[in-house]
Amino acid sequence: MAEQVDVVVIGLGVGGEETAGRLAEAGLNVVGLDPRLVGGECPYWGCIPSKMMIRAANLIAETRRVDGMAGTATVQPDWAPVAKRIREEATDSWNDQVAVDRLVKKGVTFLRERGTITGPRTVQAGDREFEASRGIVIATGTVPVVPPIDGLAGTPYWTNHEAIEADTLPASIVVLGGGAIGLELTQVFARFGVDVTLVEGAGQVLSMEEPESGQLAREALERDGVTFHTGVHAKQVSHRGGTFTITLDDGETVTGEKLLVATGRRVDVAALGLDQVGIDPGVRRIEVDEHVRAADGVWALGDVTGVGNFTHNAMYQANVAVFDILGSEGAPEASYHAMPRVTFTDPEIGAVGMTEKQAREAGLDVKIGSAQIPVSSRGWIHKAGNEGFIKLVVDNERGVLVGATSAGPTGGEVLGALAVAVHAAVPVYSLQQMIYAYPTFHRAIGDALKQL
Numbered sequence: 001m002a003e004q005v006d007v008v009v010i011g012l013g014v015g016g017e018e019t020a021g022r023l024a025e026a027g028l029n030v031v032g033l034d035p036r037l038v039g040g041e042c043p044y045w046g047c048i049p050s051k052m053m054i055r056a057a058n059l060i061a062e063t064r065r066v067d068g069m070a071g072t073a074t075v076q077p078d079w080a081p082v083a084k085r086i087r088e089e090a091t092d093s094w095n096d097q098v099a100v101d102r103l104v105k106k107g108v109t110f111l112r113e114r115g116t117i118t119g120p121r122t123v124q125a126g127d128r129e130f131e132a133s134r135g136i137v138i139a140t141g142t143v144p145v146v147p148p149i150d151g152l153a154g155t156p157y158w159t160n161h162e163a164i165e166a167d168t169l170p171a172s173i174v175v176l177g178g179g180a181i182g183l184e185l186t187q188v189f190a191r192f193g194v195d196v197t198l199v200e201g202a203g204q205v206l207s208m209e210e211p212e213s214g215q216l217a218r219e220a221l222e223r224d225g226v227t228f229h230t231g232v233h234a235k236q237v238s239h240r241g242g243t244f245t246i247t248l249d250d251g252e253t254v255t256g257e258k259l260l261v262a263t264g265r266r267v268d269v270a271a272l273g274l275d276q277v278g279i280d281p282g283v284r285r286i287e288v289d290e291h292v293r294a295a296d297g298v299w300a301l302g303d304v305t306g307v308g309n310f311t312h313n314a315m316y317q318a319n320v321a322v323f324d325i326l327g328s329e330g331a332p333e334a335s336y337h338a339m340p341r342v343t344f345t346d347p348e349i350g351a352v353g354m355t356e357k358q359a360r361e362a363g364l365d366v367k368i369g370s371a372q373i374p375v376s377s378r379g380w381i382h383k384a385g386n387e388g389f390i391k392l393v394v395d396n397e398r399g400v401l402v403g404a405t406s407a408g409p410t411g412g413e414v415l416g417a418l419a420v421a422v423h424a425a426v427p428v429y430s431l432q433q434m435i436y437a438y439p440t441f442h443r444a445i446g447d448a449l450k451q452l
């Protein structure tokens with residue numbers, strides 16, 4: 001006999017945890033299910049520990065910049081404090097008791113179980129079944145893509161989990177995939193003295209962003225000693241005597257003590273019972289409308305929707321779902337035209353909205369404005385580590401920005417101003433009349449606007 005509740009949330013990563021907690025605080029009877037850790041990828045194997053690693057790696061790089069600018073400094077990189085901080089401060093050694101207690105305190109019934117949809121409003125969790133009168137929220141995230149490369153399966157390759165959990169670093173590593181995960185971790189490893197070889201199948205790294213961004217990231221990582229192979233795929237992998245040997249499809253071989261597979265993410269919903277609610281179980285992502293509804297009485301949010309694999313998107317969609325489920329007045333409608341994203345390499349590469357290519361493919365009358373950070377006043381003062389640029393993508397017909405990139409020492413922070421401009425469709429004329437504080441990095445936005 002199914003137990004009666006208001007809402008069942010399947011998956012308690014950042015999106016599901018937020019949704020379950022807020023609905024329970026609003027007085028609904030909520031069941032939250034997750035067989036793994038409450039909080040999901042971001043706090044345990046994603047954003048937070050990886051940014052701790054990046055903070056440490058950037059300290060090393062900044063120290064190396066002292067020479068010639070502020071005296072002399074030497075630094076002896078040591079992974080031990082980084083691993084300790086990740087274990088003790090970020091993840092509690094991958095124990096979610098604090099998060100579970102927080103959720104339960106909000107009133108959520110938490111079960112460490114996998115959820116399976118068994119009917120339009122019913123979910124099985126272990127030996128219990130729940131009937132959710134308001135509906136079901138799917139927030140099951142993604143899992144790493146492991147390409148079907150000959151010999152790869154069965155080898156002790158790393159995904160982001162093993163990379164984040166590493167107590168010690170190898171002498172060398174091959175990184176497969178030059179997206180956000182590949183680039184961020186590659187730079188960390190390289191700055192801690194690991195010999196890194198990065199293999200990217202596309203013609204350049206960070207291929208979804210502006211070509212200038214990929215070029216900038218590559219040059220920065222090459223300065224850190226990274227070797228790149230772009231436009232080639234791994235054809236064969238072997239692991240013998242503690243060494244990975246990867247044969248590429250151009251005939252070259254690369255070797256490393258470890259192999260990190262960072263070739264993207266995929267949804268894993270085949271066994272979720274989506275057919276019970278009229279959704280094809282073979283989907284590559286669960287499509288949602290502006291209220292993040294996926295079907296009658298079903299909401300989906302976060303990475304599983306394929307809108308953008310970012311914590312801020314999961315939180316954004318969670319907010320939309322909460323308002324809709326509660327039937328609140330003035331419920332917000334989701335819009336993704338100003339989706340921000342930041343790759344936390346040094347220089348940081350922030351972007352919002354469309355790239356130039358996407359805008360042209362959308363048939364817009366595109367105009368581009370750009371500025372180089374090293375020749376801006378702040379960039380020139382900054383000197384060592386000042387690489388970066390601003391690129392603005394304008395819809396000339398509407399006279400507004402539809403996209404922008406901000407790369408540089410604080411590229412992710414400077415992005416904030418550009419995100420507002422794209423989000424609110426601030427007229428370019430108005431942006432041109434703004435006063436940009438001197439001498440800030442964000443003042444380069446004003447320089448780029450002068451070209452329009």
Ligand SMILES: Cc1cc2nc3c(=O)[nH]c(=O)nc-3n(C[C@H](O)[C@H](O)[C@H](O)COP(=O)(O)OP(=O)(O)OC[C@H]3O[C@@H](n4cnc5c(N)ncnc54)[C@H](O)[C@@H]3O)c2cc1C
Pocket residue numbers: 010011012013014015016033034035036037038039040041042045046047048050051113114115116139140141142160181272301302303304308309310311312313314344
């Ligand atoms: C190395 C790395 C670095 C990252 N850095 C950033 C960053 O700096 N900024 C940023 O915005 N994003 C970053 N991300 C992405 C971010 O982690 C994700 O976008 C975010 O975690 C998505 O949240 P989610 O709730 O959709 O899914 P997840 O966090 O993946 O959580 C999904 C949960 O669902 C559970 N689940 C799956 N199936 C079931 C089922 N059938 N029943 C019950 N539970 C189930 C899983 O166990 C999991 O706990 C990073 C990711 C990685 C891997």
Ligand SMILES: NC(=O)c1ccc[n+]([C@@H]2O[C@H](COP(=O)([O-])OP(=O)(O)OC[C@H]3O[C@@H](n4cnc5c(N)ncnc54)[C@H](O)[C@@H]3O)[C@@H](O)[C@H]2O)c1
Pocket residue numbers: 147176177178179180181182184199200201202205206207232233234262263264265308309310341342343344
């Ligand atoms: N700072 C951030 O916000 C942040 C950081 C890390 C991850 N993330 C999110 O996590 C998700 C996963 O990150 P990711 O870097 O794994 O994925 P990604 O999709 O960003 O990049 C994967 C890369 O691997 C390449 N690739 C695919 N198959 C390959 C193969 N067989 N050989 C060589 N290269 C191959 C692709 O061309 C692509 O460049 C991303 O969607 C990202 O949004 C975000």
